[in-house]
Amino acid sequence: MHNINFTKYKYFTLSFSFLAIVFGFVVTFAKYGGFAHSLDFNGGLRTVVELPADKTRNDLEGYFQSKKIEAVVILLEKEKNIYQLDIGLGSLETIEALYKEIPEDSRESSTSAIDRFVQLLRYEYKLPKEKVLSADQVGAVVGGELTEVGITLLLTTLAIILLYLSIRSQFKFALASSIALVHDILMTLALIGFLQIKPSVPIIAALLTLLGYSINDKIVVFDRIRENAHGKDNLALSNIINVSITQTLGRTINTSFTTMISVVAIIVGGAVELYDFAFVLLFGVIVGTYSSIYIAAPISEIYDQLRKKRFA
Amino acid sequence: MQSYRLLILPFLILAVSFTILYPNFAYRSLKIVVREDVYALPEADQKVLVNALFERWAKDYGKASGWTIEPQDTLPPKENPFYIVKGRFITSAKINQISQENQSLVSESKNKLEPTWIEETIRGGKSLSIKLGLDLQGGMRVVLKGDFDDYTSKLKDLYAKELTELKLTLNNPAAKPEDKEKAKSRLTEIESSFDLSPMRKIVELEKAKMIIDNRLTTQNLTEPQVRIQKEQDAIEVSLPGVSNSAAILEILQNTETVEYRLEEPTPFVYKGQIADSERRMMDLGKRENTDIYLFQELVKNKAGKKAQDAFLEGLEKKYNIPKDFKVYAMWARGNSAKSALLPRSFVVLERKIALSGNDMTNAQPSYNSNSYGWMVSFTLTPNGAEKFFDLTSQNRGRNLAIVWGDKVISNPVINDPIAGGRAEISGSFSEQEAIRLANVISEGALPIPLSVLEMRFIGPTLGIESIEVGVKAVAIGFFLVMVYMIFYYRLGGFIADLSLLVNIIILAALLTLMDFTLTLPGIAGIILTAGMAVDANVIIYERIREEIEEGRALSIAVTRGFENAFWTIMDANVTTLIAGILMIRLGNGPIKGFAITLCWGIVTTLFTSLFLSRLFMELTVNRIGIHHLNLRPFFFGKKETTNA
Numbered sequence: 001m002h003n004i005n006f007t008k009y010k011y012f013t014l015s016f017s018f019l020a021i022v023f024g025f026v027v028t029f030a031k032y033g034g035f036a037h038s039l040d041f042n043g044g045l046r047t048v049v050e051l052p053a054d055k056t057r058n059d060l061e062g063y064f065q066s067k068k069i070e071a072v073v074i075l076l077e078k079e080k081n082i083y084q085l086d087i088g089l090g091s092l093e094t095i096e097a098l099y100k101e102i103p104e105d106s107r108e109s110s111t112s113a114i115d116r117f118v119q120l121l122r123y124e125y126k127l128p129k130e131k132v133l134s135a136d137q138v139g140a141v142v143g144g145e146l147t148e149v150g151i152t153l154l155l156t157t158l159a160i161i162l163l164y165l166s167i168r169s170q171f172k173f174a175l176a177s178s179i180a181l182v183h184d185i186l187m188t189l190a191l192i193g194f195l196q197i198k199p200s201v202p203i204i205a206a207l208l209t210l211l212g213y214s215i216n217d218k219i220v221v222f223d224r225i226r227e228n229a230h231g232k233d234n235l236a237l238s239n240i241i242n243v244s245i246t247q248t249l250g251r252t253i254n255t256s257f258t259t260m261i262s263v264v265a266i267i268v269g270g271a272v273e274l275y276d277f278a279f280v281l282l283f284g285v286i287v288g289t290y291s292s293i294y295i296a297a298p299i300s301e302i303y304d305q306l307r308k309k310r311f312a
Numbered sequence: 313m314q315s316y317r318l319l320i321l322p323f324l325i326l327a328v329s330f331t332i333l334y335p336n337f338a339y340r341s342l343k344i345v346v347r348e349d350v351y352a353l354p355e356a357d358q359k360v361l362v363n364a365l366f367e368r369w370a371k372d373y374g375k376a377s378g379w380t381i382e383p384q385d386t387l388p389p390k391e392n393p394f395y396i397v398k399g400r401f402i403t404s405a406k407i408n409q410i411s412q413e414n415q416s417l418v419s420e421s422k423n424k425l426e427p428t429w430i431e432e433t434i435r436g437g438k439s440l441s442i443k444l445g446l447d448l449q450g451g452m453r454v455v456l457k458g459d460f461d462d463y464t465s466k467l468k469d470l471y472a473k474e475l476t477e478l479k480l481t482l483n484n485p486a487a488k489p490e491d492k493e494k495a496k497s498r499l500t501e502i503e504s505s506f507d508l509s510p511m512r513k514i515v516e517l518e519k520a521k522m523i524i525d526n527r528l529t530t531q532n533l534t535e536p537q538v539r540i541q542k543e544q545d546a547i548e549v550s551l552p553g554v555s556n557s558a559a560i561l562e563i564l565q566n567t568e569t570v571e572y573r574l575e576e577p578t579p580f581v582y583k584g585q586i587a588d589s590e591r592r593m594m595d596l597g598k599r600e601n602t603d604i605y606l607f608q609e610l611v612k613n614k615a616g617k618k619a620q621d622a623f624l625e626g627l628e629k630k631y632n633i634p635k636d637f638k639v640y641a642m643w644a645r646g647n648s649a650k651s652a653l654l655p656r657s658f659v660v661l662e663r664k665i666a667l668s669g670n671d672m673t674n675a676q677p678s679y680n681s682n683s684y685g686w687m688v689s690f691t692l693t694p695n696g697a698e699k700f701f702d703l704t705s706q707n708r709g710r711n712l713a714i715v716w717g718d719k720v721i722s723n724p725v726i727n728d729p730i731a732g733g734r735a736e737i738s739g740s741f742s743e744q745e746a747i748r749l750a751n752v753i754s755e756g757a758l759p760i761p762l763s764v765l766e767m768r769f770i771g772p773t774l775g776i777e778s779i780e781v782g783v784k785a786v787a788i789g790f791f792l793v794m795v796y797m798i799f800y801y802r803l804g805g806f807i808a809d810l811s812l813l814v815n816i817i818i819l820a821a822l823l824t825l826m827d828f829t830l831t832l833p834g835i836a837g838i839i840l841t842a843g844m845a846v847d848a849n850v851i852i853y854e855r856i857r858e859e860i861e862e863g864r865a866l867s868i869a870v871t872r873g874f875e876n877a878f879w880t881i882m883d884a885n886v887t888t889l890i891a892g893i894l895m896i897r898l899g900n901g902p903i904k905g906f907a908i909t910l911c912w913g914i915v916t917t918l919f920t921s922l923f924l925s926r927l928f929m930e931l932t933v934n935r936i937g938i939h940h941l942n943l944r945p946f947f948f949g950k951k952e953t954t955n956a
Binding site for chain 1: 371372447450778781782784785786788789790792793796797800831832833836837839840842843844846847850851854858879880883884885886887888890891892894895898899902903906907910
């Protein structure tokens with residue numbers, strides 16, 4: 001098999017990644033003012049209603065879309081047509097306005113946002129009171145502390161991996177893997193912000209999964225580099241890297257492909273609420289594979305060159 | 313690794329795994345217990361309740377589930393007051409649903425999923441089926457409100473004596489001005505502690521949250537979430553798939569405390585009064601009229617704490633006990649160690665708490681072989697040790713009662729001052745009670761009593777639709793991956809698939825054994841495990857193929873392939889394992905669920921890919937005598953030439 005010159009494009013790929021991340025975050029914060037709001041992270045309104053048999057998920061979603069209310073519709077029970085509706089805090093004003101449009105005589109005066117939302121629903125779908133099974137103003141489940149825990153976790157994990165890999169192989173590989181991991185997380189976060197995907201428990205799961213997948217991927221590539229570099233200190237690292245990546249390319253493609261099969265199955269399968277999870281995971285797998293080859297390896301090479309220069 | 317005999321190991325592990333997983337697929341029976349009071353209702357009312365149950369039943373479980381219920385359309389006989397439901401895949405969410413929908417008919421706390429023979433044999437009846445998290449199947453959410461009125465009244469008890477002393481000093485014209493000044497500032501300090509600012513309330517709720525967290529961990533619930541709702545002074549507890557909510561609630565709300573109180577000084581005037589009147593009753597042959605008998609009946613009928621408190625307060629009035637003292641019951645067992653713990657006599661203790669549970673820590677139950685009974689030893693905090701020493705040196709000869717909840721469990725005489733900060737409580741405890749007492753001391757009691765503000769069953773994060781589609785998608789994905797592996801690596805792919813299946817089965821069995829609650833992130837962890845397991849095999853086969861391409865004999869190529877891949881697989885998995893362990897230790901809720909499956913998944917992956925795959929592969933090559941191992945995909949693969 002011919003060796004492919006992967007490191008040739010290193011400055012291009014490194015700057016591409018850097019710009020993509022910056023672009024993603026700039027759009028997230030400048031255009032949208034941050035990540036999307038979600039019930040899991042920011043709290044919001046949650047109701048469970050039993051709809052008439054002829055109403056479907058599409059009706060509900062169409063209604064919310066036409067009224068510009070951000071809602072997540074979850075089918076809880078098929079036979080009884082029971083839905084859970086999650087409304088983010090961002091739509092409170094819209095609900096307020098719509099509530100005021102209800103004719104005076106068919107609305108009860110209420111002060112809380114959740115009451116108003118329930119009245120709106122009841123009016124729209126002509127629901128008797130007992131069909132509204134529950135209505136809550138809910139707090140964030142995973143927000144707040146999770147961000148803090150998440151950052152601590154990521155930093156500690158990186159530190160330990162850095163240590164383990166430094167002992168098992170060389171510092172430069174450990175450093176490069178860690179940077180590439182951060183790259184993967186940032187890249188995915190940039191995408192989540194750019195597309196305004198709602199952070200949720202499944203999204204956290206996807207982030208964690210891609211972290212695990214990415215570590216795995218990087219180590220396989222680096223192990224081969226280390227093995228090939230053994231006793232060849234005088235050989236240019238870029239050459240060794242190219243040989244190693246080529247050697248592991250079969251494996252990389254196979255593994256990415258098999259992982260993607262499962263993920264794509266979820267997307268194609270049409271599990272609406274799992275769509276974001278699968279989408280983020282799919283992106284993560286691609287980014288993880290890309291960064292093992294085009295980010296991690298070049299960084300170890302650059303580090304090596306810098307060090308050689310200093311001692312030369 | 314070339315012996316057939318080694319095959320016993322995987323088969324053994326598989327057999328054990330299947331045994332553990334059996335209850336998940338077994339045909340089982342569920343007892344739905346009918347409330348006792350239903351039988352006292354008029355027949356028409358009974359009929360309404362029964363009809364409601366069976367109407368819902370026909371609608372929800374009738375045909376599709378394949379479940380049966382006995383007896384049908386009628387109330388079960390009074391001597392066997394339960395319905396028996398039989399079927400597969402009876403989930404705790406469904407059990408909850410049935411009892412919640414028929415609250416006036418079903419006594420929820422007594423519902424029981426009968427253990428299968430396997431659970432009976434290896435777990436002593438404890439469940440072995442995989443539990444699903446709130447996000448998958450829904451569960452129970454309880455909001456507990458802090459009762460701050462009760463809290464302040466308890467606080468007032470604690471400071472009662474000091475307060476009267478301080479007031480005395482203030483009103484005493486002979487007292488020195490600086491003493492008065494000191495008393496005044498202390499008084500305001502104490503009184504300010506009765507005034508609960510929002511900040512104080514949060515602090516108390518935080519303490520309560522911690523204790524609830526601890527109590528829940530001992531209940532083997534994997535992902536309970538405990539949160540404070542600041543707006544309502546409440547604590548919200550989410551319990552995934554909890555079926556026996558009544559028992560858990562009781563554990564959560566338990567505000568039992570442990571405290572020391574001095575008994576009235578000798579000669580026990582008040583206690584004597586009570587004892588005299590009791591004796592008179594006995595002499596008249598009216599044992600059933602004695603207070604202690606009445607109190608025992610109250611306890612036996614489970615009248616609840618309120619009724620017991622009222623009874624004791626009644627006694628205080630009856631015997632004109634002064635305000636500084638309080639009547640308690642001394643609890644003990646009868647003559648045999650197996651008889652019930654019941655109130656046996658009354659004692660009169662000082663209202664003032666001499667030493668509270670906050671002064672004690674680190675309690676351990678232990679068996680006292682001298683008295684053949686259980687006792688609890690504990691350490692006192694430095695402050696507590698000082699107080700205890702003062703207490704015991706100033707009150708020699710008096711009785712110091714240990715009050716657990718509202719039971720006096722031990723009432724020893726103080727012989728000598730006790731210094732050193734260690735003490736023990738002996739009473740007539742069973743092992744369970746000793747453990748409970750030790751827990752109350754170690755964890756501390758709930759600082760505030762909690763009452764149930766609302767209790768609700770909540771829906772899953774994903775609807776049933778998504779779960780059904782998701783499971784199908786994952787299954788299809790799995791199947792496609794397996795087909796792809798066979799397509800790409802042929803025989804090798806088949807072996808990889810085999811070890812992947814074994815991997816997932818062992819993992820499921822392990823998680824079941826550990827009472828793990830499966831959540832959505834948990835499933836993500838399993839998917840990652842599968843991905844890494846496939847990857848491990850891919851790495852191995854690529855290595856073997858390289859060896860073959862270099863012209864090595866097949867058996868050597870296989871051995872070398874595994875050896876070369878070993879450290880790569882180890883490194884990749886160990887690093888992920890480290891990250892996983894960190895997530896378990898630092899993370900909460902969703903992160904933890906993911907990390908636990910991931911960590912155990914890595915363990916099973918290492919076993920299946922490094923041992924099992926290798927065993928299968930080497931047996932195939934060396935024993936079955938496959939001479940040509942083609943690890944190239946069908947159709948595209950170039951011809952391999954291997955030297956046998």
